[in-house]
Amino acid sequence: MNNILRSTARCLRPGAWHYRTAQYNGEVLSGWARLMCSSAGQKNMEEMVKKDKVVVFMKGTPVQPMCGFSNAVVQILRMHGVDSYAAYNVLDDQDIREGIKSFSNWPTIPQVYFNGEFVGGCDILLQMHQSGDLVEELKKLGIRSALLDQEKQS
Amino acid sequence: MLSCALRCLRPSSCTLALSRQLAHHRPHMDPSCPRPVETTIRTKLTQDLKPEHLEVINESHMHAVPAGSESHFRVLVVSPQFEGLSLLQRHRLVNESLREELSTCVHALAIQAKTPQQWSSNPSLAKSPPCMGGSKHDDTMTEKLKAGRD
Numbered sequence: 001m002n003n004i005l006r007s008t009a010r011c012l013r014p015g016a017w018h019y020r021t022a023q024y025n026g027e028v029l030s031g032w033a034r035l036m037c038s039s040a041g042q043k044n045m046e047e048m049v050k051k052d053k054v055v056v057f058m059k060g061t062p063v064q065p066m067c068g069f070s071n072a073v074v075q076i077l078r079m080h081g082v083d084s085y086a087a088y089n090v091l092d093d094q095d096i097r098e099g100i101k102s103f104s105n106w107p108t109i110p111q112v113y114f115n116g117e118f119v120g121g122c123d124i125l126l127q128m129h130q131s132g133d134l135v136e137e138l139k140k141l142g143i144r145s146a147l148l149d150q151e152k153q154s
Numbered sequence: 155m156l157s158c159a160l161r162c163l164r165p166s167s168c169t170l171a172l173s174r175q176l177a178h179h180r181p182h183m184d185p186s187c188p189r190p191v192e193t194t195i196r197t198k199l200t201q202d203l204k205p206e207h208l209e210v211i212n213e214s215h216m217h218a219v220p221a222g223s224e225s226h227f228r229v230l231v232v233s234p235q236f237e238g239l240s241l242l243q244r245h246r247l248v249n250e251s252l253r254e255e256l257s258t259c260v261h262a263l264a265i266q267a268k269t270p271q272q273w274s275s276n277p278s279l280a281k282s283p284p285c286m287g288g289s290k291h292d293d294t295m296t297e298k299l300k301a302g303r304d
Contacts, residue, residue, distance in 0.1 A: 060286070068283035069262065094294075107249055107256035108263060123265050124241045126280075 041095070045103035048096075050116035053141045054085035057100045058110040062087050069122040070110040076129045080138060081146025114141055191224035191259055195252060199231055202251040206270050207232035209279060213264070217285040223299055228264040228282055232273040241267070261295065 049055050054077070060066030062074045077085065090097035090109050097109065104111055104118050112119040114137060119125065128134040135145040189212065196210045209230040214223040229248065236244045244267035249256060256263060264282050 066286055068285050069264070071286055072283045105246075107253075108261075118242070120242050120245060122283075123280075124245060127241060 041099050042103060045099050046116075048086070048088065048100075049103075049113040049118075052086040053115055053143070054082055055113040056085060056087045056110060057090055057096070057112075058087055059089065059091050061089055066091060067109070069108075072122045073110045073112060073125055076125055076134070079129070079147065080134060080143075081149075082138065082143060189224060191255060192227070195227060195229065195255060195260075198251050198255075199229065199248065203231055203233045203235055203247065205231050205233045207273060211279075213262075213282055216282065217262070218287045219261075219295065219299060225260060225295070225299060226262040226282075227260060228266075228279075230266040230268070230279055232268050232270055234270055236267050236269045259299070 056062075056070075056073055056077070058065065058067070058070035058073060060070055065071035065074055074087075077083075088096055088100075090100070100111055101107055101109075106118065106121065108121055110122055112121070112125055119128075119137070125134065128137065135147060138145050192210055192212050196208065199205060199208055199210070207230070209228075211228040211230075212224055212226070213228050214226045215221070217223075217226045219225050231248060235247070239247070245265050248265050248267060249263070252260065252263065264280070266280055268276075
């Protein structure tokens with residue numbers, strides 16, 4: 001019971017994460033610039049997914065998810081103490097939304113990347129969490145899961 | 155409610171209890187109401203993956219879409235074709251089978267892809283998280299709902 005309370009309290013702790021919004025979110029681009037962006041779209045996506053160890057494309061933000069599946073991804077990462085990751089709100093940018101679906105060859109949001117490699121969506125992350133595989137994958141990223149510390153305390 | 159959701163996410167020990175509690179929940183469906191998208195999903199997955207067990211659940215009623223929509227689905231596919239494949243590979247097979255639907259009318263697809271052995275050792279259907287109203291703020295939903303009706 002104490003572990004559940006500690007785990008819950010940790011997840012409810014505000015402001016423990018950092019996230020970066022899309023670098024061109026909200027910018028008004030000229031027609032020429034937009035053409036250049038679309039032709040360089042794949043390269044932009046590749047840069048975005050490789051820029052940070054953990055990258056999430058979601059609906060809404062980690063503070064205010066706008067989709068239950070995106071929220072589940074945020075909650076899982078939070079449970080593992082992953083509080084610094086790039087989160088891109090696809091509802092704010094249709095180019096990113098379509099771009100990442102094309103880049104990943106994956107039709108739905110949310111999408112999770114570890115070290116530039118596509119992991120999957122909410123279902124896969126949840127199963128990795130339930131099986132213990134997520135702890136191992138985070139370890140490969142040099143991230144120690146908070147759940148390991150909880151196990152030690154119990 | 156949050157503590158309940160977090161209990162749902164705790165690994166292994168809670169999974170079975172949660173799954174049994176939530177398994178076999180089905181929304182009330184009027185048998186006379188046509189369900190073309192659900193039928194197509196069922197047909198394509200059966201054809202492509204030769205499942206030993208298949209469940210196709212329309213979860214649209216759980217989301218901010220009009221009644222009778224076929225936009226949000228959960229599928230459970232049990233197939234020997236998944237042997238030796240990673241989760242990602244399995245899900246890609248399902249996505250590929252439903253490529254057309256996912257590019258038109260299906261907005262969300264939750265997937266469980268198990269081998270027959272995995273299914274027999276844990277015959278449970280997962281539950282989707284509660285909707286947070288994203289479809290209400292999604293400009294693309296109108297087109298997808300229209301595609302489902304046409």
